[in-house]
Amino acid sequence: MGDFAAVVTRHMDARGMSLRATARAAGYSDHTLVSKVLNGRRVVTPYMAAKLDRALRADGEIIAAAQSAIAGANASQSTPAAQANTGGKSGTGLTATTHPPATANRVIARGDTLSALNNGLVTSAEWPVWFGMRLAHLIGLVDNWREATADLDSLQTILHREVLMLDAAGPDNDEVRALHALSRRQALITLAALPLTLTATSSISVGALSPSAATDFFLSRCAASLTACWHLLRGSDLSAVYQMLSSYLLALEGTAQRQSRYQQAAARLASQAHRICGIVALHRNQLRVREHHCKQALYYATLASDKGSQASALISLASTYFYDADPARAASVYEQASALESGMSALQRSRVYAELSVVYGQLSREREAVRATGLAEELYPDDPEQDPSFLYAEFTPASLSLETGLAYAALAEQYPGRGYEHKAAGIFARVDEMTSAVPDRIRFEVVNHQARTAVLTGDLDAFEGYMNRGIEGVVLLASGQRRREMQAALRLALNLWPRETRMKALTDGVQQVIGPDAIKGSG
Numbered sequence: 001m002g003d004f005a006a007v008v009t010r011h012m013d014a015r016g017m018s019l020r021a022t023a024r025a026a027g028y029s030d031h032t033l034v035s036k037v038l039n040g041r042r043v044v045t046p047y048m049a050a051k052l053d054r055a056l057r058a059d060g061e062i063i064a065a066a067q068s069a070i071a072g073a074n075a076s077q078s079t080p081a082a083q084a085n086t087g088g089k090s091g092t093g094l095t096a097t098t099h100p101p102a103t104a105n106r107v108i109a110r111g112d113t114l115s116a117l118n119n120g121l122v123t124s125a126e127w128p129v130w131f132g133m134r135l136a137h138l139i140g141l142v143d144n145w146r147e148a149t150a151d152l153d154s155l156q157t158i159l160h161r162e163v164l165m166l167d168a169a170g171p172d173n174d175e176v177r178a179l180h181a182l183s184r185r186q187a188l189i190t191l192a193a194l195p196l197t198l199t200a201t202s203s204i205s206v207g208a209l210s211p212s213a214a215t216d217f218f219l220s221r222c223a224a225s226l227t228a229c230w231h232l233l234r235g236s237d238l239s240a241v242y243q244m245l246s247s248y249l250l251a252l253e254g255t256a257q258r259q260s261r262y263q264q265a266a267a268r269l270a271s272q273a274h275r276i277c278g279i280v281a282l283h284r285n286q287l288r289v290r291e292h293h294c295k296q297a298l299y300y301a302t303l304a305s306d307k308g309s310q311a312s313a314l315i316s317l318a319s320t321y322f323y324d325a326d327p328a329r330a331a332s333v334y335e336q337a338s339a340l341e342s343g344m345s346a347l348q349r350s351r352v353y354a355e356l357s358v359v360y361g362q363l364s365r366e367r368e369a370v371r372a373t374g375l376a377e378e379l380y381p382d383d384p385e386q387d388p389s390f391l392y393a394e395f396t397p398a399s400l401s402l403e404t405g406l407a408y409a410a411l412a413e414q415y416p417g418r419g420y421e422h423k424a425a426g427i428f429a430r431v432d433e434m435t436s437a438v439p440d441r442i443r444f445e446v447v448n449h450q451a452r453t454a455v456l457t458g459d460l461d462a463f464e465g466y467m468n469r470g471i472e473g474v475v476l477l478a479s480g481q482r483r484r485e486m487q488a489a490l491r492l493a494l495n496l497w498p499r500e501t502r503m504k505a506l507t508d509g510v511q512q513v514i515g516p517d518a519i520k521g522s523g
Helices: 002-015 019-025 032-038 046-055 061-077 080-084 100-108 124-143 148-168 174-192 194-198 211-232 238-257 263-283 287-303 307-323 327-338 346-362 366-379 397-414 420-433 440-457 460-477 480-496 501-514
Strands: none
Touching: 002 019, 002 032, 002 061, 019 032, 019 046, 032 046, 046 061, 046 148, 124 148, 124 174, 124 211, 148 174, 148 211, 148 263, 174 194, 174 211, 174 238, 194 211, 194 238, 211 238, 211 263, 238 263, 238 287, 263 287, 263 307, 263 480, 287 307, 307 327, 307 346, 327 346, 346 366, 346 397, 366 397, 397 420, 397 440, 420 440, 440 460, 440 480, 460 480, 460 501, 480 501
């Protein structure tokens, strides 16, 4: 780790940046984690290396130093006795362990995976070719995966971290970034579609493979598909995600419902699939459909005897009732999820308290709301990408700011004059300052609530700006839920500024995009 720390320190000195400034530039709110890595108390992760490389403009030197550090750390741990117990995967040249992060680090540290991540080696014309080569490698990894019952979590972790690294290593040039984004999307769509070639009217068929090998093959492809779908949800591909999931969900559920050694693994995947379908249903304004998917997610998580998956399903179900304007019912389900705390990761626990704080605020439970926001921020990991639930927890740093901001906005409406609206506005503003990528769904949800909060602070200029940005989100995502949020903010504004001429022009513009019922219910 000494060489890696020396490289990072040299670039910090060259740019005159302190440790705190470097951590902030890399997207970390606290410098502690970076300090531990540089002091050798923690092993650097590929994702952190990519973020530091970009923040310090090191042109791939920090990434290369991290590869050497990770490879050295893994080599020192790879004794013959340890390798004998890992269950090597035939045809992949990889070793799978029962510790997903270590497995993922070992895979990503290979030279053939990251050798091209120095952006100087990948020109604009080469991005599609490079992504095609990476995609072929990943499909080979998926299709040679065996013993799906024991290692699907590791497979998803490997694929997830690979995508994170590809995202972090993207080019800065706008024109090249567009080509990188298109190539990335095509690669993710291909991974998401992998199970489609194996399903036909809910049956699984892969040629001459035995039934057992065919099921292994199918489940590994489902795991890859779901990993890709979680990443696609961070953009605007909601309809494509639903179309692909619905094509193989019935076959996956069939495997999950049959008693076999595959049942628990298939049930965990089915739970993820229903949660993703529930997210798409929300943006189609289909709350009853979302509720059904969330209950199915809970059913399969229970079938899998997986407390982490059960907690995620309960959180999704509770948020359904939040969006349905039923905070009492939402609070009850969130409290059920919090009872599973011993089986939850830190990131999941943080999400439970963050979302619980919002409904507590709506229910005028002021002390409990403020306490829950504090717990959510305290529990949030320094490096959330390393949390075992990060892929499917749906709780990025932007999500934390969204929920805590919503909690104070709810308190502002329940307790006018106590300054909660200004606290909410300050928390929402953090999202605009984040250097890490913010999922489009979350970014525009924050924008819509910034518009509503601007009404509470009496700032018409800010309200106008946020509404214009919100229109962009409705168009990009084709989201009924984002549309509903804009309508609610507009109605609140019209009640406060009923004779303001600027409101007339703004209302006309919003109605052109979201329809003539944009002000329905105002008064």
